[in-house]
Amino acid sequence: MVDFLVRMERINKLFGRVQALEDVNFNVARQEIVGLLGDNGAGKSTLIKVLSGALQATSGDIYVRGRKAQIRNASDAIALGIETIYQDSALVTQLSIARNLFLGREPIKGPRFLNRMDTALMERVAGELLKRVGIGKTIPATTPISSLSGGERQAVAIARAMHFDSDLIILDEPTNNLGVAETQGVLRFVRNARDSGHSCILIAHNIHHVFQVVDRIVVMRRGRVVADDIDPNKTSVAEVEQVITGEGLSV
Amino acid sequence: MVDAAPAPDQLDLPKAQSGLALRKLISAPEFGPLVLVVLEIAVFTAFSPEFLSVLNISNTLTFTVELGLIALAMTLLMTAGEFDLSVGSLFGFAPVMMWTLYNAGLTSLGVAFVVSLAVAAGIGLVNGLFVTRLKIPSFLVTLGMLLVVRGTALFVTDGFPQRTWSAGGQWLAKTLVGDFYIGPFRVYASIFWFAAAAIVLGYVLTQSKYGNWIQATGGNPTAARARGVNVDGVKLALFVLTAVMSAFAGVISSIRTSAANPNSGSGYELEVIAMVVIGGTALTGGRGTIIGTVLGIFILRVMRNGIVMIGVPGLAYNIFIGAIILGMMALHSWLERRHQTGT
Numbered sequence: 001m002v003d004f005l006v007r008m009e010r011i012n013k014l015f016g017r018v019q020a021l022e023d024v025n026f027n028v029a030r031q032e033i034v035g036l037l038g039d040n041g042a043g044k045s046t047l048i049k050v051l052s053g054a055l056q057a058t059s060g061d062i063y064v065r066g067r068k069a070q071i072r073n074a075s076d077a078i079a080l081g082i083e084t085i086y087q088d089s090a091l092v093t094q095l096s097i098a099r100n101l102f103l104g105r106e107p108i109k110g111p112r113f114l115n116r117m118d119t120a121l122m123e124r125v126a127g128e129l130l131k132r133v134g135i136g137k138t139i140p141a142t143t144p145i146s147s148l149s150g151g152e153r154q155a156v157a158i159a160r161a162m163h164f165d166s167d168l169i170i171l172d173e174p175t176n177n178l179g180v181a182e183t184q185g186v187l188r189f190v191r192n193a194r195d196s197g198h199s200c201i202l203i204a205h206n207i208h209h210v211f212q213v214v215d216r217i218v219v220m221r222r223g224r225v226v227a228d229d230i231d232p233n234k235t236s237v238a239e240v241e242q243v244i245t246g247e248g249l250s251v
Numbered sequence: 252m253v254d255a256a257p258a259p260d261q262l263d264l265p266k267a268q269s270g271l272a273l274r275k276l277i278s279a280p281e282f283g284p285l286v287l288v289v290l291e292i293a294v295f296t297a298f299s300p301e302f303l304s305v306l307n308i309s310n311t312l313t314f315t316v317e318l319g320l321i322a323l324a325m326t327l328l329m330t331a332g333e334f335d336l337s338v339g340s341l342f343g344f345a346p347v348m349m350w351t352l353y354n355a356g357l358t359s360l361g362v363a364f365v366v367s368l369a370v371a372a373g374i375g376l377v378n379g380l381f382v383t384r385l386k387i388p389s390f391l392v393t394l395g396m397l398l399v400v401r402g403t404a405l406f407v408t409d410g411f412p413q414r415t416w417s418a419g420g421q422w423l424a425k426t427l428v429g430d431f432y433i434g435p436f437r438v439y440a441s442i443f444w445f446a447a448a449a450i451v452l453g454y455v456l457t458q459s460k461y462g463n464w465i466q467a468t469g470g471n472p473t474a475a476r477a478r479g480v481n482v483d484g485v486k487l488a489l490f491v492l493t494a495v496m497s498a499f500a501g502v503i504s505s506i507r508t509s510a511a512n513p514n515s516g517s518g519y520e521l522e523v524i525a526m527v528v529i530g531g532t533a534l535t536g537g538r539g540t541i542i543g544t545v546l547g548i549f550i551l552r553v554m555r556n557g558i559v560m561i562g563v564p565g566l567a568y569n570i571f572i573g574a575i576i577l578g579m580m581a582l583h584s585w586l587e588r589r590h591q592t593g594t
Contacts, residue, residue: 054477075479090474092467094537099463104478106460115459 004063005030005168005199006051006082011060013046013223020046021057022223028168033190033200035214035232037207037244042220044203048170051201052084053077075104083166085157085174093146098126100145101160129159151182158189169193170201175209187213207237207244219243280531280538283582284546287575288553295557302560305435312438315552316445317504318519319545322526323445323452324496326544328489329527330456332469332536333382335490336393337374338497338523340401342516345371345498346505347404350413360421368498374400375494379487397520404513413511428507441503448496453541465489469536525572526551529579550575 006028013021021043028034038044049055051062053074062069064080071077077084084090091100102122109118126141145153154174161169171190175183190200190213204210210217210232217230217240227243276282295302321338328335345367352363374396381392429440456462467475468485476482497516505511524534530547532539551572559565 052477073479074477078479084477086477090471090477092470092474092537094470094533095463095466099466103463103467103475104480106463108460115461117458117460117463119458 003030004028005032005065007063007066008047008051009061009063011047011050011062012058013043013050013055014058020223021050024060024220024223024225026218026225026228028199028201030167031194031197031199032216033194033202033214035210035217036201036203036220037210037217037240038220039244041222042244043223044220045172046223047220048084048172048201048203051077052082052170054084078104078164078166081167082170083161083164083168084170084172085154085161086172091145091153091156094144096142096144097130097139097148097156098122098141100156101126101129101141101163105164125163126159129163130155132159132162150177151179151185154178154182154186158186162193166198168199168201170203172203173205174202175204175206183209207240211237211240221246278586280540280583280586281543281546283579283586284530284543284550287579288546288549291550291553291557295553295561298561299557302557307556307560309437311552311556312442313507315548316439316441317500317507318523318526318552319445319548320448320500320503321493321497321519322523322544322548323448323541324489324493325523326527326530326532326539326541327452327456327465328486328493329524329532329534330469330536330539331465331486331489332472333389333486333490334393334524334534335375335378335389335493335497336520337378337396337400338493339516339519340397340404341371341374341494341497342501342504342519343513344400344404345501346511346515347408347413347513349502350505350511351407354414360423364423364502367502368495371494371498372491375491376487378494379490382490383483383486401513401517408513410513412513424506427503439507441507444499444503449541449545456539456541461485466537466539469533470538522551522572525576529576531583 004027006026008024008026011021011024011026012019024043024047026047036044036048046055050057051071053071053076056072062071064082069076069080071080071082074084092103095103098119099122102117107118107121108115109121110116123141130139130141139148139152145156148156158174171186174186178186187209190202193200194215202210202214214232217227217232217235218225219227219230219240221244226246230240230243292302301307321342325335325338348370349360349363349367352358352366353360357363358366378389378393378396381387382389425440427440427444430437432438456465464475464480464485467478467480468482472482501516504515526547527539527544528534528547529550530540530543530545532543554571554575555568558568558571563571
């Protein structure tokens with residue numbers, strides 16, 4: 001039996017009468033990079049939202065590190081070590097890089113009740129993190145997100161996931177709107193994450209990107225998992241495309 | 252720590268330091284309003300020497316802080332991406348309620364004061380619940396609440412002002428608006444309430460983690476929620492704060508003027524929002540400044556006072572206010588665009 005970090009069992013999600021997820025079983029092992037593929041409306045995003053606390057499943061169980069978990073909101077997921085990086089990076093453009101990195105978990109200095117942010121610490125840590133993701137040289141941590149490029153924003157979101165040492169990092173379309181070099185940076189990050197002990201779920205439309213980094217591919221179609229153990233080393237891109245669209249062979 | 256009432260001489264300070272500090276000052280969102288308030292004072296003083304007289308300054312300050320208290324709370328609410336049109340009606344309703352309870356002999360003035368603030372808090376909570384739970388825009392919710400609250404005040408009093416002159420000698424009246432003289436200056440205690448509120452709220456907005464949450468709530472609520480920030484909680488708290496501050500300001504005003512008029516505070520909501528926006532807080536949320544609001548309060552009050560002093564008919568006041576709002580919006584948007592392009 002593999003030691004699963006996250007195990008989702010028989011997850012159902014109904015939006016009114018529309019069944020977005022139907023008896024979905026989905027697992028992620030420790031230090032495993034899972035690619036989650038599927039066409040638009042296949043249920044990938046819904047599944048990820050259930051895991052990250054943005055949505056509640058209608059029925060089904062989630063186990064994290066073997067223990068049953070209640071994920072009612074984003075804070076619960078973060079507390080369980082599940083960090084999600086959304087398509088739009090989910091950053092507050094008006095706030096500085098440092099303030100975004102620590103949003104919701106600001107370090108406090110001085111007496112508790114004053115809730116005073118330790119801005120010096122935030123900016124120092126942010127500076128170090130930016131160096132690690134490769135944009136620290138030019139950009140000070142006090143820069144507002146609004147003056148960053150798409151790739152730089154993605155890097156900030158990734159830096160955040162790295163800092164808070166999440167066991168599972170979910171990347172929802174992380175390479176959308178990115179240039180070639182920036183995309184390579186994100187994929188490199190995913191590979192490094194496994195080496196430093198993290199697990200990842202990578203959602204992307206671009207199958208080639210997924211093939212470059214993942215250990216295992218899971219395919220969803222119309223709210224169900226139709227394949228959950230595709231080895232990217234033994235399968236071709238064309239075969240996976242057929243599974244996604246549901247044409248030709250049935251799996 | 253935030254300086255609640257920036258002195259005009261702050262402008263001269265960085266000149267002695269490096270040019271970098273000067274450039275930082277100029278690019279600050281509060282710079283435009285600061286220049287404007289200094290300019291106003293200079294122009295009005297040039298036209299009318301009476302403008303800087305002791306009597307005029309203390310009169311202007313007195314009334315300024317009452318609207319200012321509302322503007323300070325509104326700054327945080329607008330930074331969180333919402334606004335409240337019911338503040339003017341609460342300004343009128345809270346003192347009416349307090350004096351009605353007191354005059355009917357039901358309670359002491361102190362208890363009546365606490366009750367009216369508590370009712371205001373409840374009204375703020377209802378505003379907040381409509382906005383966060385039912386997802387109705389705050390414009391509509393608080394517009395409805397404006398009519399409900401104003402209507403209640405008028406109905407309860409039959410439209411007549413409440414008796415307040417028994418306030419003399421009450422400890423509450425002394426604490427809120429007791430006046431004393433510093434040299435020739437007549438100072439009301441309310442200015443200290445205003446200064447304290449400005450310092451506390453400025454601290455909350457810029458230094459505390461709640462300030463970060465407030466800005467995130469207004470800037471990108473989805474992102475804030477994804478980071479575990481209780482977006483609805485932030486908004487609820489700020490609606491309550493704004494309502495309580497409006498009631499508090501109304502009570503202060505009623506004690507000072509010895510009148511609890513159910514109609515007082517009409518139109519304040521727009522003047523308060525104008526003060527906040529002129530100061531550099533974004534109407535759309537995400538960015539707010541208490542220092543800017545303090546400047547915005549002075550810009551409008553000094554203008555109102557000054558144009559009367561130099562002999563412009565009071566009825567022309569709105570022309571100037573409108574022009575200031577348009578001018579400041581143009582300036583803010585220009586600065587914003589320059590900032591965005593990365594200079």
